[in-house]
Amino acid sequence: MGGTEHLTVQREGATLVLTLNRPEAKNALSLPLLVGLYDGWLEADADDSIRSIVLTGAGGDFCAGMDLKALAGGGMAGDHYRDRLTADPDLHWKAMLRHHRPRKPVIAAVEGYCVAGGTEILQGTDIRVAGAGATFGLFEVKRGLFPIGGSTVRLQRQIPRTHALEMLLTGRPYSAEEAVRIGLIGRVVPDGTALDVALRIASEINACGPLAVEAVKECVYATASMGEAEGLALELERGWPVFATEDAKEGAAAFAAKRVPVFRRG
Incomplete structure (x- = not known):
C-alpha cells in the first residue's frame, strides 16, 4: 500500500481507509497529502479486492483546506513532490475529487474542522458521516479568495441553491446539525464515532455485489x-x-x- 508522510493508507477488510495525517496543521493541504490522496484513489480502483473507501482525518479534524501560512510564505509543505505535480498539473484537482471520481464508493468520516478545501473535498465523496462537533464552511471569500475546488458548480447541485449561495457568499461556519439539515452531510453521530460508523456503512456496501x-x-x-x-x-x-x-x-x-x-x- 502507498501513502506519504501526510497521508496514511490501511486496509479494514475490503475497505481502504485513507487518513489525512497532518494533525499539527488540522490536516491542511500539502503536496505530500495531495499526492498520497490521489495515489490512494488510484490504488482503490486498481485493486478489485477493495470494494469501498473511507476518507477521514487524523487528530480530531478532517481538513482545514489550503495551508494559508504556507501560501503567505510562498510555498506548500513537501516541495520534494513537486515533480509529481509537474508531470501531472491536474494532480491536486484529482486528489481533491474535482477532476476524478473513483468507481468505488467513497465514505467521508468527519470530525472537527472540515472547512474551505475540506468542504470542497467533501463534495466529491458519496456518503458523509460527521461527529456532532464538526464544523463546515467555505471561508474563501473572507480571505479574498475563490473556492476553486468545484464548489460554485457542485454545491448548488447537492443542496438547495439558497443554502449554497449563503455558504459561498458569507464564508460563515456551519455546525454539523445545520449541515445535515441542509443536506450537505447524511448523518450526525456522537463525537469520536464517525470513523466507526463510516466503516459499518462500508461493510454493508462490501457485502453487496x-x-x-x-x-x-x-x-x-x-x-x-x-x-x-x-x-x-x-x-x-x-x-x-x-x-x-x-x-x-x-x-x-x-x-x-x-x-x-x-x-x-x-
Whole structure:
C-alpha cells in the first residue's frame, strides 16, 4: 500500500481507509497529502479486492483546506513532490475529487474542522458521516479568495441553491446539525464515532455485489444532469448487463438457499 508522510493508507477488510495525517496543521493541504490522496484513489480502483473507501482525518479534524501560512510564505509543505505535480498539473484537482471520481464508493468520516478545501473535498465523496462537533464552511471569500475546488458548480447541485449561495457568499461556519439539515452531510453521530460508523456503512456496501454497486454509482452520477427520459434510457443501458453477470446468478441462488452470497466480480 502507498501513502506519504501526510497521508496514511490501511486496509479494514475490503475497505481502504485513507487518513489525512497532518494533525499539527488540522490536516491542511500539502503536496505530500495531495499526492498520497490521489495515489490512494488510484490504488482503490486498481485493486478489485477493495470494494469501498473511507476518507477521514487524523487528530480530531478532517481538513482545514489550503495551508494559508504556507501560501503567505510562498510555498506548500513537501516541495520534494513537486515533480509529481509537474508531470501531472491536474494532480491536486484529482486528489481533491474535482477532476476524478473513483468507481468505488467513497465514505467521508468527519470530525472537527472540515472547512474551505475540506468542504470542497467533501463534495466529491458519496456518503458523509460527521461527529456532532464538526464544523463546515467555505471561508474563501473572507480571505479574498475563490473556492476553486468545484464548489460554485457542485454545491448548488447537492443542496438547495439558497443554502449554497449563503455558504459561498458569507464564508460563515456551519455546525454539523445545520449541515445535515441542509443536506450537505447524511448523518450526525456522537463525537469520536464517525470513523466507526463510516466503516459499518462500508461493510454493508462490501457485502453487496461489487459490479452492481459500481454500476449503480456510475449511473447516478451519469444521469444527474440529464432529463428524465434520457436518464431512464441510460439506466436500462447500464443496468440490464448487471442481470447477466455470474454475481447476479449467485445473489439469486444465495437468496433461495438462505445463505450469504459469495460475489466474485464475474
